[in-house]
Amino acid sequence: MxxxxxxxxxxxxxxxxxxxxxxxxxxxxxxxxxxxxxxxxxxxxxxxxxxxxxxxxxxxxxxxxxxxxxxxxxxxxxxxxxxxxxxxxxxxxxxxxxxxxxxxxxxxxxxxxxxxxxxxxxxxxxxxxxxxxxxxxxxxxxxxxxxxxxxxxxxxxxxxxxxxxxxxxxxxLDPETHHPAPKQDRFAADLSFLGNRLPDREARVEAFFLDAASRLPGHRFLLGGNGWHDKPLPANVRAIGHVYTADHNSLNCSATAVLNISRQSMAETGWSPATRVFEAAGAGACLITDAWTGIGLFLEPGREVLVARDGAEVAEHVAALTPERAQAIGRAALARVLAHHxxxxxxxxxxxxxxxxxxxxxxxxxxx
Missing domain, CATH: 3.40.50.2000 (Glycogen Phosphorylase B;)
Structure with missing residues (x-):
């Protein structure tokens, strides 16, 4: 050609x-x-x-x-x-x-x-x-x-x-860029979320991430991305600011689970997986995503990804996850994206x- x-x-x-x-x-x-x-x-x-x-x-x-x-x-x-x-x-x-x-x-x-x-x-x-x-x-x-x-x-x-x-x-996924990597203590958490603070995302971060953190005061939550420095956060949420792409693999591999939260317009439209979905899956991370139409085209709910309709369901997933279950979901997601995405x-x-x-x-x- x-x-x-x-x-x-x-x-x-x-x-x-x-x-x-x-x-x-x-x-x-x-x-x-x-x-x-x-x-x-x-x-x-x-x-x-x-x-x-x-x-x-x-x-x-x-x-x-x-x-x-x-x-x-x-x-x-x-x-x-x-x-x-x-x-x-x-x-x-x-x-x-x-x-x-x-x-x-x-x-x-x-x-x-x-x-x-x-x-x-x-x-x-x-x-x-x-x-x-x-x-x-x-x-x-x-x-x-x-x-x-x-x-x-x-x-x-x-x-x-x-x-x-x-x-x-x-x-x-670009498997040469995003792939499994060693854990780092600075990114350790039960649930991490990486995303910039944007007008049509902030309310959803409050509903899915911060609400879940408030429900699980004994768990550790990690928040990465620009713009969150002056946002009131629960005591168990640690904000770390901008995360350079060279650190994305370690961040995704260091938490028990990684959360994807779609922007409001994308969630309403459906069929809109963010780059974070494939970055996390490519690292073999256990991914939890907010619910949106079309997720099954990319990852199988329950086996390759966990789906939540609100912060309460995010908290339920996090509380129920064992390391073995999280690793199994991550391995299945990695195999799926390498084969098809x-x-x-x-x-x-x-x-x-x-x-x-x-x-x-x-x-x-x-x-x-």
Whole structure:
């Protein structure tokens, strides 16, 4: 298959600081590069991400950091001109509308322009609430919309907004990055949760994590992520701030169980496993997740993952877990994601979509 040049405009590849999609970008792009595609990632110098890099520029992707100004963006677009595929992701965080317009403007007549949404439920809610949003008019101009979750509801919604094609490319595991690792005492806990403090997540963290901690005062809870430093917490919850991706494996392996809490919009939509789901499963951790439609497409409830509808059920799971049970669930989850949910398998679908091949056989699908 002919290798392609891909210009990828996103939030950041090298920093996960206030940028939960970083590991998703890394997994997809690294797998595409392994197939011979040449990718350049264009990211703005914004939100202090360059001061909090998790990785150096990788050998499998050229990284261009540009100033978040009109001139800086123009230079980045000029550099990307001529690529076979130009990609604009959601949530860059600065100049999003201008970047989308610029990506469409440099698309070659025989090339492709892709809108890649890493928070589709939130994007769609914003578009519905604000008809004048430029993205409403821009969507039909892209050759396809890819999302990292959302399933049938998101596909229908983007199609109704004029998308020529909408396909979910779900989060997955890069087994070279996320894998079992030795425990570390600094991450020891009965239950850990890692996630930034965001407006549509905070109430759910209170309901699923902090409520569970309040019900189990004799258990240890660990909270990682940005923004929690001034949040009132139960005495048995230890907040440790930003956790760099190099420490994710140890964090996931050091607790009896790891909790995933979806953002509100993703939980309501369903079919939206966060990167944390696959990171934890890839480390062989025992994962507890909030309940959402479509979980069975990725992990089997009760055997490969524990599902909770509220903090009370989270507390019940934690209180009932033995080390042997937790380890059995972790082993089953690891086997499942290695067999069916790696970025290598997701890249098969992306490559087929970008080259016009039959992508259908590579896609995870479940009817609504």
């Amino acid at each position: 002919t290798a392609q040049t891909i210009a990828f405009f996103g939030s950041s590849l090298v920093s996960a600081y206030w940028n939960g999609a970083a590991t998703y970008y890394r997994g997809i792009i690294r797998a595409l590069a392994a197939r011979g595609h040449r990718v350049t990632f264009y990211e703005p110098d914004a939100w202090d991400r360059q001061k909090h890099r998790d990785i150096a520029d990788p050998p499998w992707c050229r990284v261009v950091v540009y100033e978040p100004t009109t001139d800086g963006l123009a230079r980045a677009l000029d550099d990307a001109r001529g690529a076979d595929v130009v990609v604009k992701t959601s949530g860059v965080g600065v100049m999003d509308d201008d970047i989308a317009a610029g990506v469409l403007s440099i698309r070659r007549p025989d090339g492709l322009a892709v809108y890649w949404d890493v928070d589709a439920p939130a994007t769609l809610a914003q578009l519905a609430a604000n008809p004048a949003e430029p993205l409403n008019a821009q969507i039909p101009g892209f050759d396809m919309v890819l999302t990292y979750g959302g399933g049938p509801p998101v596909v229908r919604a983007f199609t109704q907004r004029g998308a020529r094609l909408c396909v979910p490319i779900y989060n997955a 790696t970025y290598d398998s997701r890249a098969d679908a992306v490559e087929a979509l970008l080259t016009g091949a039959d992508a259908d056989r590579f896609l995870l699908k479940e009817s609504a």
